[in-house]
Amino acid sequence: MSTLPIGIFDSGVGGLTVLRAVRDRLPHESVIYLGDTARVPYGTKSPATIERYAVEDASFLVEKGVKMLLVACNTASAMARERLRAEFQIPLLSVLGPGARMAARVTRNGRIGVIATEATIESGAYVRAIEDASGDKQVEIFARACPLFVPLVEEGETDSAITRLVAEQYLAPLRAQEIDTLVLGCTHYPLLKRVIGETMGSAVTLVDSAEATAEETAHVLAQHGLLNQVPGASSSEFYVTDAARRFHRIAEKILGEPLPHLEAVEIWGHDRLHTS
Amino acid sequence: MSTLPIGIFDSGVGGLTVLRAVRDRLPHESVIYLGDTARVPYGTKSPATIERYAVEDASFLVEKGVKMLLVACNTASAMARERLRAEFQIPLLSVLGPGARMAARVTRNGRIGVIATEATIESGAYVRAIEDASGDKQVEIFARACPLFVPLVEEGETDSAITRLVAEQYLAPLRAQEIDTLVLGCTHYPLLKRVIGETMGSAVTLVDSAEATAEETAHVLAQHGLLNQVPGASSSEFYVTDAARRFHRIAEKILGEPLPHLEAVEIWGHDRLHTS
Numbered sequence: 192m193s194t195l196p197i198g199i200f201d202s203g204v205g206g207l208t209v210l211r212a213v214r215d216r217l218p219h220e221s222v223i224y225l226g227d228t229a230r231v232p233y234g235t236k237s238p239a240t241i242e243r244y245a246v247e248d249a250s251f252l253v254e255k256g257v258k259m260l261l262v263a264c265n266t267a268s269a270m271a272r273e274r275l276r277a278e279f280q281i282p283l284l285s286v287l288g289p290g291a292r293m294a295a296r297v298t299r300n301g302r303i304g305v306i307a308t309e310a311t312i313e314s315g316a317y318v319r320a321i322e323d324a325s326g327d328k329q330v331e332i333f334a335r336a337c338p339l340f341v342p343l344v345e346e347g348e349t350d351s352a353i354t355r356l357v358a359e360q361y362l363a364p365l366r367a368q369e370i371d372t373l374v375l376g377c378t379h380y381p382l383l384k385r386v387i388g389e390t391m392g393s394a395v396t397l398v399d400s401a402e403a404t405a406e407e408t409a410h411v412l413a414q415h416g417l418l419n420q421v422p423g424a425s426s427s428e429f430y431v432t433d434a435a436r437r438f439h440r441i442a443e444k445i446l447g448e449p450l451p452h453l454e455a456v457e458i459w460g461h462d463r464l465h466t467s
Numbered sequence: 468m469s470t471l472p473i474g475i476f477d478s479g480v481g482g483l484t485v486l487r488a489v490r491d492r493l494p495h496e497s498v499i500y501l502g503d504t505a506r507v508p509y510g511t512k513s514p515a516t517i518e519r520y521a522v523e524d525a526s527f528l529v530e531k532g533v534k535m536l537l538v539a540c541n542t543a544s545a546m547a548r549e550r551l552r553a554e555f556q557i558p559l560l561s562v563l564g565p566g567a568r569m570a571a572r573v574t575r576n577g578r579i580g581v582i583a584t585e586a587t588i589e590s591g592a593y594v595r596a597i598e599d600a601s602g603d604k605q606v607e608i609f610a611r612a613c614p615l616f617v618p619l620v621e622e623g624e625t626d627s628a629i630t631r632l633v634a635e636q637y638l639a640p641l642r643a644q645e646i647d648t649l650v651l652g653c654t655h656y657p658l659l660k661r662v663i664g665e666t667m668g669s670a671v672t673l674v675d676s677a678e679a680t681a682e683e684t685a686h687v688l689a690q691h692g693l694l695n696q697v698p699g700a701s702s703s704e705f706y707v708t709d710a711a712r713r714f715h716r717i718a719e720k721i722l723g724e725p726l727p728h729l730e731a732v733e734i735w736g737h738d739r740l741h742t743s
Contacts, residue, residue: 240709339618
């Protein structure tokens with residue numbers, strides 16, 4: 192069981208920031224990645240649709256035989272993590288929890304900003320998770336949807352005049368709130384770290400939930416006795432639902448290396464296979 | 468037969484610019500609109516996926532009983548119009564043809580620009596269609612993908628500093644080519660007409676394929692004896708595959724009126740029902 196891979200899914204390429212952090216933190220673990228590129232993005236769609244897609248994604252990975260599920264998409268985490276926990280009997284971690292817990296831990300003035308997709312922000316899931324993680328600590332949370340950040344990243348506009356103008360428009364209200372911590376609540380956003388950091392100023396700590404998630408993944412595996420003890424045999428497999436060339440282009444930029452194995456698969460109906 | 472509705476589909480809301488033009492030109496005709504909002508956008512996906520989605524969209528409308536199909540999505544037109552023509556036995560018009568023919572007609576200096584999604588531009592379909600439509604007339608065509616225009620329109624950024632900066636970046640090379648005609652090769656783009664027009668300058672004619680398509684629709688129906696002769700009984704039905712609130716918001720902006728009827732439907736597998 193402990194030699195089985197970790198399953199990671201996202202609506203597209205963004206979750207590769209999580210995969211990279213997991214491989215860095217847990218080099219002995221094998222991973223299987225699924226990007227639902229045929230239906231990307233999730234962040235502009237309705238809760239019911241996002242939940243259905245997330246169940247199909249997870250079902251695909253569970254059928255592949257994974258020992259743990261990582262929901263590397265904040266939108267899917269916000270909409271579907273309870274449904275996924277109910278449906279699947281293996282350890283499951285979603286990026287939303289680790290990010291929220293880290294934000295609660297690092298804030299000094301208790302003023303925390305969250306930026307994410309429209310669907311994630313509208314769900315209120317981050318606000319609730321940060322409040323839960325803060326316990327008795329008094330916090331005030333300022334949430335803001337940044338819908339143009341994902342297309343900007345996907346077009347490679349990670350550090351351009353356009354991106355700086357968009358960042359200024361989205362982030363000026365958060366800067367005015369004098370937050371000291373900002374959660375990057377979408378797995379694409381770490382690619383905009385420089386622009387976001389410069390727009391917010393150096394006094395604001397950026398929380399990259401990819402790293403927080405990798406750290407917690409190690410704990411969860413240890414807790415369940417699932418850490419791989421056999422060194423040197425780890426592997427990475429990549430699946431997408433649409434093999435558009437742009438996935439390659441952006442994926443290799445995120446990973447900083449060529450994709451070793453990429454297979455296009457159909458996943459629709461996998462939820463029905465699973466639940467019947 | 469002639470009293471049946473016209474079926475119109477798009478990946479999302481953009482095709483409503485075509486629906487509006489059809490209703491203006493053909494007020495006696497009933498229309499059924501399908502927006503594949505659960506899988507929008509198409510313009511960043513691969514040819515095989517776009518073709519499959521287009522066949523599913525068309526199958527849904529054909530099962531609803533339409534007398535004619537309008538492919539109101541340039542990306543689906545570019546990738547799937549031949550497959551759709553082979554598959555369905557009713558008159559079919561895609562936005563790509565009328566736009567290309569109008570561009571060939573209006574250019575004076577033979578220098579024509581085309582802007583569209585990445586998938587549409589990569590397919591080369593517009594260049595071929597304009598060359599075909601030009602006959603002996605000598606034309607030179609300059610094509611350019613504008614991937615950020617769709618998200619900008621969907622975020623309501625139709626006339627902002629951000630949009631002007633993006634437009635300048637995308638369109639400056641076309642301006643330098645001294646084109647006199649620019650095809651808006653994506654149904655979202657007419658919503659950016661003002662910014663695009665001002666960026667290109669008043670000497671450039673913008674071709675809005677929605678209007679060209681409505682005009683050709685009238686001809687195709689007349690040719691097949693399918694024009695509705697019963698006045699006063701026309702209706703509009705709207706279907707989406709994902710009932711996100713944003714569809715409402717953008718749709719009502721495009722139509723300039725509240726949506727009278729909107730139903731969320733599942734269409735995946737409709738192609739298999741159809742072909743089996």
